[in-house]
Amino acid sequence: MAMNRIADTTNAVEVHGVVKHYGETKALDGVDLAVPQGTVMGVLGPNGAGKTTLVRVLSTLIRPDAGSAFVAGYDVLRQPRQLRRVIGLTGQYASVDEALSGRENLYMIGRLLDLSRRAARLRADELLERFSLTEAAGRAAKGYSGGMRRRLDLAASMIGAPRVLYLDEPTTGLDPRTRNEVWDEVQRMVGDGTTVLLTTQYMEEAENLAESVTVIDRGRVIAGGSIAELKAKVGGRTLHVRPVVVAELPSMAQALDEYGVHGATADQAAGLLSVPIADDGQLTSVVRALGAGGFGIAHMDTHLPSLDEVFLAVTGQRAGGTDPTDPTDPADPTDPAGTKIEEFAA
Amino acid sequence: MSAITLSPVERPDDAEGRIGLRANLRHIGALARRNLMQIKADPESMFDALLMPIIFTLLFVYVFGGAVSGSQHEYIQYMIPGLMAMMGMNIAMSVGSGINSDFKTGVMDRFRTMPIARSSVLVAKVVVEMGRMMVATTILLAMAFVLGLDVRTTPLHLLAAVALALAFGASLVWTSMLLGLAVNSPQAVQGIGMLVLMPLQFGSSIFAPTSTMPGWLESFTKINPLSNLADACRNLVNGGPVAHSVWITLAWSIGITAVTAPLAVMRFRKKT
Structure with a gap:
């Protein structure tokens, strides 16, 4: 490879204090990030958090106003x-x-x-086969389904065997089956040694693909670390129980508490009982407790924390350590994370 | 997905990241090929180049011919060289809105994150547009010969007229691309394009001699580069002094390109 590259850099991507403002909007407001070579970094954040701006800076599409960034040892500027x-x-x-x-x-x-012409043809055919597009290879891409297009897009990004791959919300708008296909393919690329920077709005996606995550909001990094560390902050799964008789919700929560399963909250409006689950044994305990109390269960399932919940947990935790007089501080505890995300989407 | 193993990719690596001339030409070739295949996928996009020369020729010769020149045949000798001058402008119109819609998809972002010269995407467009102009001019001349156009000089003079029209057309392609990269929607490109196109075309010597126009309009036609181009083409076909109008037209072509091409590349780099 090129000689003037920093020879033994251990981070494939390094971002130091990158700032990008669009007028009043602080798309990036001093972001730091490091992605070790051969790993997957998930950048988690709501719409408008600055994820795409970060990817555009790292792919030389826009120049940052301040700060520096290196990819594979090369300076973006x-x-x-x-x-x-x-x-x-x-x-x-x-x-x-x-x-x-x-x-x-x-x-x-x-x-x-x-x-060369020959090599380009060969590479195209190999990638078409790998991404199961051989049958559709001769048809115009406008006739492709959403999943096929995304796979073609991934294949296009793979032609040059990139060392660092940016995936900007690669599964947004895809159905679950197609999403799984994309995930499988990303995992194979990582297996081939590619470093991946993945932006996503879904905790589940980050958990499936990434070793570490960086949570960003309003152009600032508000949390970072391994998936396990983030989950330790946010909490694990939540069990949602939908009773047959909504009026029984409070007595259900009480029954669980007496059985030794604590922390259940009853949401009368939604008709849901939410129970934090630390380990699989607790699931059995919940079923036993509710069965013993004679409550009818219409539906139950477990959830990973949503992005809203991650935000609530992360921003809530930082609230003590930040300046409470700063009205723009994302850690403002009086602003529930849910409404904040609404604002960004608007 | 199938478990196919990929063969290793051999790519020439240049530590400086500079793009050599051969590589640049290869990139332009690959991008021009893309533009040609887009035309193949949407043949209607060639309607302007294929039908406009026919419709314009028939329309103007038979509507204005008798009134302006007294006879259709004389008017053919007058107007066809003017239409040659106009072809480039009409063809160039569509490239601006085309490039604007290109940015609505992510494909331009892909090009801009690839190790190619940023000008190559635009140069490839110019190459293909020149090809479309040649098609339009060929049809125009074929039509004109059927209606009785008489080249009173030599075929070489006729070729020179075509080449001059193409050179000016190329400068308009750059201008149209700059417009397409500067405004927000393809519709705006077309709207602004029409606003510029109509006065330049009709406020010129393309369709009628300027001597009957009021003074202010006649002054405008004199500085209008399309008049110069039309006069140059006309005298190259019919005989007459050409040096002055040819030089002025070349100066305009070079001047417009020298200003709009770098600006277009700069806009291409920065457009979000």
């Missing part, structure tokens, strides 16, 4: 050309040419990456 040789980008919107067939899209990208 000073070595954009070298940097572009080692990255792949799959955005939220499939970046393929809809008028071209799947094969032609991949062939074109191979040629743009300086593969």
Whole structure:
């Protein structure tokens, strides 16, 4: 590889104090991030948190106002050309040419990456097969389903065997089956040694793919660490129980408490009983306790914490350590995380 | 997904990241190929190049011919070289809105994150648009010959007229792309394009001699580069002094390109 690359960097991506403002909007407000080589970093945050802006800075599409960032040892500001040789980008919107067939899209990208005609054709066919697109290879991409397009997009990002791959909300808008296909493929890329920076709004996606996560909000990192560390902060799963008779909710919570399962909350409006679950044994205990009390259960299932809950937990925890007079502080405890996320989406 | 193993990718690696001329030409070729395949996928996008010369020729020759020049044949000699001048402008119109819609998809982001010169995407567009202009000019001339156009100079003069029109057309392609990259929607590109197109086309010597126009309009037609181009083409076909109008047209072509091409590349780099 290139000689002027920092030879034995252990972080494939390093971000130091990156700032990007659009007028009053602070899209990135001093972000620090490090992604060790060969790992998957999940960047978790609601709409408008700055995830896409970060990816655009790291892929040389926009220049940061302040701070520095390195990818595979290359400076995003000073070595954009070298940097572009080692990255792949799959955005939220499939970046393929809809008028071209799947094969032609991949062939074109191979040629743009300086593969010979023969090598570009070979590589296109291999990737089409790997992504199960061989049958559709000759058809225009505009006729592809959402999942096929996303797979073609991933294949396009793989043509140059990038060392660092950015996946910007790769499964937003996909059905569960297609989402699983994309996940499988991402895991294989990581197996091949690619470093992945993944942005997502789904805790579940981060948990499935990433070793570590960085939670960002309003352009700032508000939490970071391994998935296990984050879960320790946020709590594990929650069991939702929908009773046959909603009026029984309070007595159900009481019955659980007496049985030794604590912390259950009854939501009369939603008709739901929420029980924090620390281990699988507790599930059995809940069923036993409710059965013994003679309560009818219409439905029950377990949930990983949602992004809202992660935010509530993370921002709540930081509340003590931050300046309470700063009205823009994301850790403001008087602002429930749920409404904040609503604001961003609007 | 199948468990196919990928063969290793051999890519020439340049420590400086500089893009050599050969690589640049290869990139432009690959991108021009993409533009050609887009036309193949949407043949209607060629209607302007294929039908406009036919419709314009028939319309103007038979509507204005008798009134302006007294006879259709004389008007063909007058107007067809003017239409040659106009083809480039009409063809260039569509490229701006096209590039604007391109940005609505993610494909431009992909190009901009690849190790290619950022100008290559735009240069590839110019190459393909020049091809479309040649198609339109060929149809125009075929049509004109059927209606009785008489080249009173030499075929070489005719070719020179075509080449001059193409050079000016190329500068308009850059202008149209700059417009397409500067405004927000493809509709706005078309709206603004029409606003510029109509006065330039009709406030020129393309369709009628300017001597009957009021003074202010005649002054405008004199500085209108389309008039110069039309005069140059006309005299290259019919005989007459050409040096002055040819030089002025070349100066306009080079001047417009020198200003709009770098601006378009800069906008392409920064457009979000």
